[in-house]
Amino acid sequence: MTSRSKLLRIREVAEWLDVSQAAIYKWVKEGRFPAPVKLGDKEQKRVAARWVETEVEQWIEERKDETDSEQ
Numbered sequence: 001m002t003s004r005s006k007l008l009r010i011r012e013v014a015e016w017l018d019v020s021q022a023a024i025y026k027w028v029k030e031g032r033f034p035a036p037v038k039l040g041d042k043e044q045k046r047v048a049a050r051w052v053e054t055e056v057e058q059w060i061e062e063r064k065d066e067t068d069s070e071q
Contacts, residue, residue, distance in 0.1 A: 007050035
C-alpha cells in the first residue's frame with residue numbers, strides 16, 4: 001500500500017462491485033478477495049475494516065484479464 005492509497009469502507013466496496021457486503025466478507029474468508037486492513041483497538045473491540053483501493057482495483061483488473069484470455 002502506498003502512502004497515498006485511499007481506504008474504502010465495506011459499503012463503498014460492495015457498491016463499487018455491485019455485490020452484497022456479505023459476498024465481500026465471504027470472498028475474503030475464502031481467500032478470493034483482498035483482506036481488509038484492520039484499524040482501531042482490538043482490546044476495546046473498536047476495530048474498523050478498510051480495503052485498500054489499489055488492491056481492489058488490481059483484483060478487478062485480474063478478473064478482466066481472466067475473462068479476456070477465455071475469449
